[in-house]
Amino acid sequence: MNRYIAAFCVGLLGLASCGGGEPLDLSPEAAEGRQIANSVGCGACHGDNGQGGLAPAWRGVYQSRVELEGGLTVMATEAYLHRSIIEPQAEIVRGYTTKMPQVDVTDDQIAAIITYIKELQ
Numbered sequence: 001m002n003r004y005i006a007a008f009c010v011g012l013l014g015l016a017s018c019g020g021g022e023p024l025d026l027s028p029e030a031a032e033g034r035q036i037a038n039s040v041g042c043g044a045c046h047g048d049n050g051q052g053g054l055a056p057a058w059r060g061v062y063q064s065r066v067e068l069e070g071g072l073t074v075m076a077t078e079a080y081l082h083r084s085i086i087e088p089q090a091e092i093v094r095g096y097t098t099k100m101p102q103v104d105v106t107d108d109q110i111a112a113i114i115t116y117i118k119e120l121q
Contacts, residue, residue, distance in 0.1 A: 003032045007066045015060045016108060023117075024049060024120075026116065026119050027115065027119060028114045029112050029115045029116075030074075030112070030116040030118070030119040032112045032116075033048075033109075033111075033112035033113040033115050033116030033117070034050075034113070034116045035112055036105065036109045036112055037113050038107060040104070041101070042103070042104070042113070044085055045098060045100070046058050048118075050116070050117065050120040054096075054098045055093075055098055055100065056093045056096055058072070058116075058117045058120050059121075060120065060121060061076045061117065061120075062117055062121060063075065063076060063077070064076050064108055065113055066080070066093055067093070067094045068091050068093060068094055069092045069093070069094050070090060071094075072091075074091065078114055078118075081113075081114045081117055082114065084100075085103065085105065085110050085113065085114075086093075086110070088100035088102060088103075089099070111113070
């Protein structure tokens with residue numbers, strides 16, 4: 001990841017996490033997914049507890065309908081979430097113009113992040 005984008009995301013993560021947010025009741029895998037997501041900068045835009053902000057909220061997104069730029073609507077399945085993480089520019093959610101940076105995460109880390117998103121229902 002470009003070092004300037006990384007520095008920007010780290011700075012935003014610090015701002016997004018101010019106040020700590022409310023505690024979440026998560027399984028161990030989901031808690032790990034939350035920690036991974038926040039450590040790679042996802043929380044800076046998606047919120048440290050998935051509440052959204054500069055990027056779409058993760059709370060309640062799993063198995064919901066997501067409207068994309070261009071008018072297409074998709075279901076937020078595990079496959080959609082996985083693709084959104086590894087190909088962040090493939091399907092842009094309508095109304096969000098902030099470009100998500102490519103993140104360097106393993107398949108196991110992606111699975112943990114998806115578990116976290118699923119538990120934010």
